[in-house]
Amino acid sequence: MLRPTNYLTKNYGLPDGHKLPAYEKEGGYEQARRALRMPREALVDDMKAANLRGRGGAGFAMGVKWSFMPWPPKPERPHYLVINADEGEPGTFKDRTLMEKNPHAIVEGCIIGCFGIGAHAAYIYVRDELHLSKERLWGAIEEAKAKGYLGAKPFGLDYPVEVYVHTGAGAYICGEETALLNSLEGKRGEPRLKPPFPAQVGAFGMPSTVNNLETIAAVPTVLAMGGDAFSKLSDLHNLRDGGCRLYGVSGHVKKPGVFEACVGVTLRDLIYELGGGVDGELLAVIPGGSSCPILRADELVNAPDPKSPIHPWHGKSVLDVPMGVDTFRALGTMLGTCCAIVLSDRVDPVLAFHNLMRFYRHESCGQCTPCREGSAWIFRILDRIVAGEGTLEELDQLHEIADNIMGNTICAFGEGTAMPALGFLRKFRPELEDFVRTGGKSSTRRLT
Numbered sequence: 350m351l352r353p354t355n356y357l358t359k360n361y362g363l364p365d366g367h368k369l370p371a372y373e374k375e376g377g378y379e380q381a382r383r384a385l386r387m388p389r390e391a392l393v394d395d396m397k398a399a400n401l402r403g404r405g406g407a408g409f410a411m412g413v414k415w416s417f418m419p420w421p422p423k424p425e426r427p428h429y430l431v432i433n434a435d436e437g438e439p440g441t442f443k444d445r446t447l448m449e450k451n452p453h454a455i456v457e458g459c460i461i462g463c464f465g466i467g468a469h470a471a472y473i474y475v476r477d478e479l480h481l482s483k484e485r486l487w488g489a490i491e492e493a494k495a496k497g498y499l500g501a502k503p504f505g506l507d508y509p510v511e512v513y514v515h516t517g518a519g520a521y522i523c524g525e526e527t528a529l530l531n532s533l534e535g536k537r538g539e540p541r542l543k544p545p546f547p548a549q550v551g552a553f554g555m556p557s558t559v560n561n562l563e564t565i566a567a568v569p570t571v572l573a574m575g576g577d578a579f580s581k582l583s584d585l586h587n588l589r590d591g592g593c594r595l596y597g598v599s600g601h602v603k604k605p606g607v608f609e610a611c612v613g614v615t616l617r618d619l620i621y622e623l624g625g626g627v628d629g630e631l632l633a634v635i636p637g638g639s640s641c642p643i644l645r646a647d648e649l650v651n652a653p654d655p656k657s658p659i660h661p662w663h664g665k666s667v668l669d670v671p672m673g674v675d676t677f678r679a680l681g682t683m684l685g686t687c688c689a690i691v692l693s694d695r696v697d698p699v700l701a702f703h704n705l706m707r708f709y710r711h712e713s714c715g716q717c718t719p720c721r722e723g724s725a726w727i728f729r730i731l732d733r734i735v736a737g738e739g740t741l742e743e744l745d746q747l748h749e750i751a752d753n754i755m756g757n758t759i760c761a762f763g764e765g766t767a768m769p770a771l772g773f774l775r776k777f778r779p780e781l782e783d784f785v786r787t788g789g790k791s792s793t794r795r796l797t
């Protein structure tokens with residue numbers, strides 16, 4: 350159900366809404382002041398009760414992640430909080446709006462987060478091209494320092510906290526948390542084998558928590574409201590998927606943008622209410638950033654098992670399922686970053702598939718053979734198909750290559766390439782076969 354909220358976005362429309370006076374007028378920094386006086390366990394318990402699923406794509410429970418940090422911290426092994434603002438996933442542009450329009454929520458979230466995980470330093474890793482985002486973050490950090498909210502004695506209390514902005518260099522793989530950690534350390538941005546997980550060996554070899562930027566920006570709201578109340582905002586509270594979140598919509602909609610609402614918005618709400626409807630007829634939607642398998646507009650939910658989280662929607666349109674981490678996994682796709690890419694019927698799905706795979710071939714870091722070779726091979730075959738030189742056998746070969754990437758790589762980029770490829774192959778098989786047979790001549794749809 351669509352229930353708009355404005356906890357994260359309340360300052361978005363205000364002149365100077367990104368500055369400290371506007372943030373403090375709405376109760377800003379009260380929660381950080383309070384958190385630093387709380388027992389750490391109570392703070393982490395409140396975060397667990399919020400059922401805030403990480404907003405960076407994997408949907409891991411944020412409070413549970415904080416609780417993985419070794420406790421108590423050892424003096425010789427300092428803890429670090431690392432905030433992921435790389436935001437390189439095609440179709441995803443929600444974190445940028447927070448940095449530009451509500452940077453103090455991020456700084457306040459960092460203070461609370463540092464205290465929650467026993468850290469005294471937070472690093473915000475920002476994509477370098479986001480110039481305004483960096484400026485706004487630097488400005489917010491300076492304002493908070495000048496007021497004594499950061500530094501040796503935040504709010505006069507004996508818990509030093511510093512927040513630093515670190516800029517990336519535009520490689521999508523640096524959004525993967527362990528590649529990000531390497532890049533932060535000045536190394537090549539290549540993912541690390543896990544285990545060890547960041548909570549054991551993270552930034553600079555020390556215990557670290559990596560949170561997405563929206564995840565940390567929501568922390569002051571959770572604390573102000575109480576974890577349980579935050580969780581209950583959501584239609585999917587019973588699936589432990591709580592709160593409100595940012596939804597993005599782009600592509601062939603009349604009003605692309607970022608919107609805030611309770612968890613449980615459907616794709617139909619997102620496309621037709623928030624996004625203002627489709628420019629043309631709806632063909633398909635990629636629900637949460639380009640790594641999420643595509644859904645066709647004419648698909649129906651197939652969930653006869655009463656234990657399935659989407660059984661209540663069995664037989665209904667996929668557009669009517671509330672957008673949640675577990676509901677969308679059960680649909681055979683992913684919620685990802687909750688930023689949908691809408692494709693109208695003017696799009697040729699074969700060309701869209703080709704375009705998407707160009708991105709993955711380019712962004713593979715090259716460490717693992719199945720990902721490096723597989724992504725390039727998929728693209729080469731699609732190149733041939735688009736040039737009118739493909740064969741039907743090559744469609745089966747595409748399946749096989751994508752299957753062989755799954756589960757055989759160091760990081761989730763491999764699956765992030767293979768799953769959308771398999772999605773296009775399964776959902777658009779007739780269109781692909783038709784394209785191969787006619788060399789694309791029967792297609793009247795030329796948009797990618």
Ligand SMILES: Cc1cc2nc3c(=O)[nH]c(=O)nc-3n(C[C@H](O)[C@H](O)[C@H](O)COP(=O)(O)O)c2cc1C
Pocket residue numbers: 402403404405406407408409411433434435436437438521522523524525526527559560561562564760761762765
């Ligand atoms: C290829 C790849 C790119 C990623 N890019 C981002 C990103 O830009 N931002 C982000 O928050 N998470 C990204 N992630 C997910 C992170 O690895 C990690 O799960 C996330 O930052 C954890 O934060 P969360 O638990 O708050 O979601 C990416 C993962 C992969 C595999």
Ligand code: SF4
Pocket residue numbers: 522539540712713714715716717718720721758759760761762763
């Ligand atoms: S899966 Fe791909 S991106 Fe990830 S480490 Fe392997 S080669 Fe690099």
